[in-house]
Amino acid sequence: MSAGRHGTQQRYPQPPAMYSSLVTPVLQAEELMQRFSRPPGKVYLLYGDRPVFDLSMNIASTVVAEGGHVVVADGGNRFNAHAIIRFAQYKGRNPDDFLRSVFVSRSFTCYQMEQTIVNRLPEICRRQHVHAALILGLLDTFYDEQAPLREVRQILVRVLATLHELKQTGVSLLLACTNRQVWPEERNTLLATLKDRSDRVYRLDVRPEVSQLILEQEEHTIPIIHRNGNAVPPAKGGDRYGTHHTDLHEHHRQRDRRLVEVPAGTPQGRPGTLR
């Protein structure tokens, strides 16, 4: 995959350079923007240096400028309302209208991020008839050492499953992430997982003269896999957890043991009379 294969090399409409850390024009951005704002829904991954967030703000502003609404799930405190205001001013439009068309929720832990995406995002998209969602710094909260990697991996699976379900309803999702090495090193595999599970992957290559979006991967998606080998079934009810449904039964069958149900017990009596 190389730059320039898709779309024409147009200069993406940018606010004046002094308002943005993305000081150079971005080639190929138009192509991503056009795809993102139109059906069918897809999961796009945009990664690279920090200006990916500036570019994401510009893409969100463009969607709003065309009359759409955008939902933003912000995982790294990357949302910049002022960038949207400046974009509206640059376009000669009312910034308040722009701001009212963007719905934001910030998360500071991966647990909050999961709750936002799995339980809140589908609902707001449905309620506000939104077809474009931005997820900023999804992995930032996943890199937190306080969250065990095992849990983080499980959360990522559930989050990605939700994103693909949302995609089926016609919502386009743009995941903006920075490309950075983190410690412990095993957490660097999270970005690789994200790339594998995205429909189209773009890398932002920032250069002094001209920046460029490079399409790294197109239109192939590895289905989300359960541990028992099945693709993720559509959500039933509210419970989407339990990734080890069959483990225990298989274990017992293999070892030819009878399953024993443990009777509910009562706690030991506690001494003490309090006055």
Next chain:
Amino acid sequence: MNPGTQQTIDGYLFDVYPAADGVVAWLLSASGRRYRCLSPFTPSFYLHLNDFDTKRALLLGAQCPVRVSFNRTTRTEIYSGDSWDVLQVFVHNPLQFKQIVWYYERFFPHFAFFNSDVPVPQLFLYETGLFPLARGEYVIDERNHLLTWTINDAREAMDYSLPPFSVMWLRDANAFVPPKYRKYVQLEVSYEGRTYALEQHNPREVLETLNWHLHRSDPDILITEYGDSTLLPHITGLAQQLNVPLLLNRDPHAGYATTRESSFFQYGKIIHKDGAFELAGRWHLDGKNSFTLGEADLEGVFELTRLTQIPVQRQARVSIGTSMSSLQLSWAYRNRVLIPAKKREPEEFKPASTLLLADRGGLIYNPPLGYHEDIAELDFVSMYPTIMVERNVSPETVNCRCCRNERVPELGYTICEKREGVIPATLRVVVERRSHYKRLKKLNRGKNEAEFRKYDHRQNALKWMLVSCFGYLGYKNARFGKIEAHEAVNAFSRDAILRAKEMAERAGFRMLHAIIDCVWLKKTGATERDYEELATEIGKRAGIDISLEGIYRWILFPASKQDPVITTANRYVGWYRHGDIKIRGIESRRRDVPQFIKIMQRAMLDHMAAAQNVAEVQAMLPDLLAIARNHIAVLRSGKANPMELVLRRHITKEPDEYENNSISAVVSKMIKAMGVALAPGEMIEFIILDQSGKKKPEKAKPLALYAFEDGYDIEQYTEFALKAVETLLFPLGYDVEKLREELGAGLPRKTSGRGVRQGKDTGGAPPFQIPLFASLREP
């Protein structure tokens, strides 16, 4: 005791820690005896699962490495207020509680777990309603099993008694630098008013002498300096090598409870925390690893431990946030509310226009530059805690499902009218207690010094809880926190201070400065009574008490370091009419400024205490310049005491991770070369030798390596001094350059060197000292 007999102990609950078949509880009788008893206890956690997974959880119980039992029950989910069916999992070995939670975490996602990460001693105290230092009658049997108790005390009691504790201090006699930086430590113990140096020539003898002192005094509390990080780990390590059993623990069956040191981010800064070294049956408190002990002494620790139900040794080491969290967890137990294992309540989706409005802090109104006179300061009393308590601001009450009242100014958020939130319910007690102790402190001022200090320590311990409670509401890991609640408190505070401003201006006062919960007002000819009347009116309208802190004879709002024509909100200094000084943000108050500079600036301020107004301050200018000149002359002569030139910085990364050649990098690498491990967030102490690095490539020396002949960078320290003088004299027309000329500090001087050597040759065999870096071998 004969079989079948029981004994009632009138005493205090001293210590609680888990054992294989319950928890060990230590009692201190009123007559001074100590009892070790066992209380049977089965800790439990909850799983919220669907029917299928509930069956799995039951089946998994059979595979569990420890006996578990189950109970289906219902508990309340805090945000919705709904009753949830949950599976209660009892773990029959409290020592294995965490392992069983981990076992289940392999099979179920994090959001299925509740009450699963609370330490066992706290679970015991929450469930039984007991609390550390609870006075009562405890009944034990002949096997020392705690059978029952009657508490003649209350957790909320403000007038309570304490047992007569015996205390021993253990420290390094050479307290010049922390023991971590020394090759040897010279231990000394103090108790019953005497200090004993452990100067034996053999390590085994040192340990045996320590044991003898422990046996002799049998202290309830062992207070150390750097005991957590250095002293106790090395003493126990040495004891292990030499096979000398130590009497540090009072419980001979228990081990030491230790945790690792850690570095973490807090408010954008990296913080380092030493590990803990806790004893069984005896409290070990490290004065250098306990914020509460440092701020509020033992009295403050006891106040918090009773209130939060966290055992003393843990309470002394935990953050204020953890203390507050414990209050909330205890409330949750009493109200059968589930405690989520992980905070996961995210921010509600809101339009970016609302976010822009909501994501703001308290109101700040920058003051005019320079000296001012007859300014009054009015402070809202515990503004943020009062807002949370009085307005019922809590994660589950802000934007609740049941009410629609748009109570929060500007933002229109709703606040529940049907239930009191967990934050107000727990914070109310703290607000009331502090107010009570402040009253008692005031009553005892000048009459009973011991009582005055006691109540001062208690109120001080609670003060930090009130200071932190608002920030904790928005903290990402707060168990019960929500960003909208945090925003609501700020919105209420902005509203209150704007009301105060409007009322003051209507009454003819001019507002010079405002910062979140304080306003600085001026009205020509206004008396103290006028300000007090205004305060009463504002308090009534805003719903928060506001008090007159005092009227300044003069107050200085210095220029910003970045821009000399503007001020900063949190830097000011002034003398009140009632004779007190208030200093905020300037050099005298900062921790990163050398002591010498602080002493110089404070001398100038003390001289200014006599000035009744700005004109008198101006008239003092020659005296002030003379004070500065004298200090700077000492500095430039090279005769300043180097110990007063020590600078302190927190390193932000490990020494090897520094890629630049900054002073922190240079010093931390030198410390590492000494064999001392430094973690991010740890403090380093050093003296600058040559800031530029041109004459001396090492730039600075760590205090532990410093010798007087190393000298110090005169130009750099002169620069620090000139800046401190400029802070006070800039409004009178003196900037650094003019001061340099005026004070004769313009000529560059060479780095000084002093030929003073420390230490002396004592001759003969030195007393044995415990090696910290070298191998621990018996000579």
